[in-house]
Each structure stands twice: as structure tokens, then as C-alpha cells.
Amino acid sequence: MGRHTHQIALTIPLGETEASLTDANSARIFRQAERVAVYPPTTLPETVTLEVAPVESPVAADWTTVGLVDVVAQVAGHLVPFRALKLTAGVGVAADRVFRIECVIGCGC
Numbered sequence: 001m002g003r004h005t006h007q008i009a010l011t012i013p014l015g016e017t018e019a020s021l022t023d024a025n026s027a028r029i030f031r032q033a034e035r036v037a038v039y040p041p042t043t044l045p046e047t048v049t050l051e052v053a054p055v056e057s058p059v060a061a062d063w064t065t066v067g068l069v070d071v072v073a074q075v076a077g078h079l080v081p082f083r084a085l086k087l088t089a090g091v092g093v094a095a096d097r098v099f100r101i102e103c104v105i106g107c108g109c
Contacts, residue, residue, distance in 0.1 A: 027083035
């Protein structure tokens with residue numbers, strides 16, 4: 001069985017504290033993923049929390065905290081598949097923070 005990787009960029013914009021992927025295309029990728037890793041920018045001036053949800057368009061009660069994003073945060077197997085991902089920073093800073101989301105998907109190719 002072959003595998004392929006999807007790379008997604010997720011940005012917490014300048015001055016903001018949150019960014020999320022809750023659209024249908026992201027949900028499809030996350031649902032099929034065997035492994036998801038979140039790579040922070042090389043300089044991360046604040047603490048960022050990674051959360052996932054089992055539904056598209058989640059409400060506050062749907063989110064589950066995975067942990068802090070420092071070097072690399074991996075979404076453990078028991079939380080995969082999920083359909084939405086959110087990054088929350090403690091404070092807004094004077095720069096965009098771009099995270100790389102890597103999703104490894106198995107396929108019958």
C-alpha cells in the first residue's frame with residue numbers, strides 16, 4: 001500500500017491569537033490521515049495550543065486539546081481521524097506565524 005503526504009500552511013495572522021482549518025477539503029484530508037504533524041515556524045515567540053474536533057464547523061464543546069506546539073506536535077492515533085484543527089496562541093504578536101501541517105495518507109496506489 002502506498003502513502004502520500006499533504007502539506008497545508010496555517011497562519012495565525014499578525015495581532016491575532018487563533019487560526020483553524022474547518023473547511024470541507026481539510027476535513028476530507030484529516031479524515032483520511034494516518035498521521036498528522038504540526039511544525040511551528042523557526043521562531044515562535046509565544047505558547048500555542050493545538051486542538052482537534054471530530055466534526056466540520058465545530059462549536060466550543062467539540063474541541064479536544066492535543067497539546068502545545070513547540071518543536072513538533074503530533075496528533076496521536078486515537079484522535080485520528082478528526083475533521084477540524086485549531087491553533088490558539090496565548091497572545092497576539094507583531095508578526096504572522098506560519099505553521100506547516102503535514103498529513104500522511106495511506107492509499108491503495
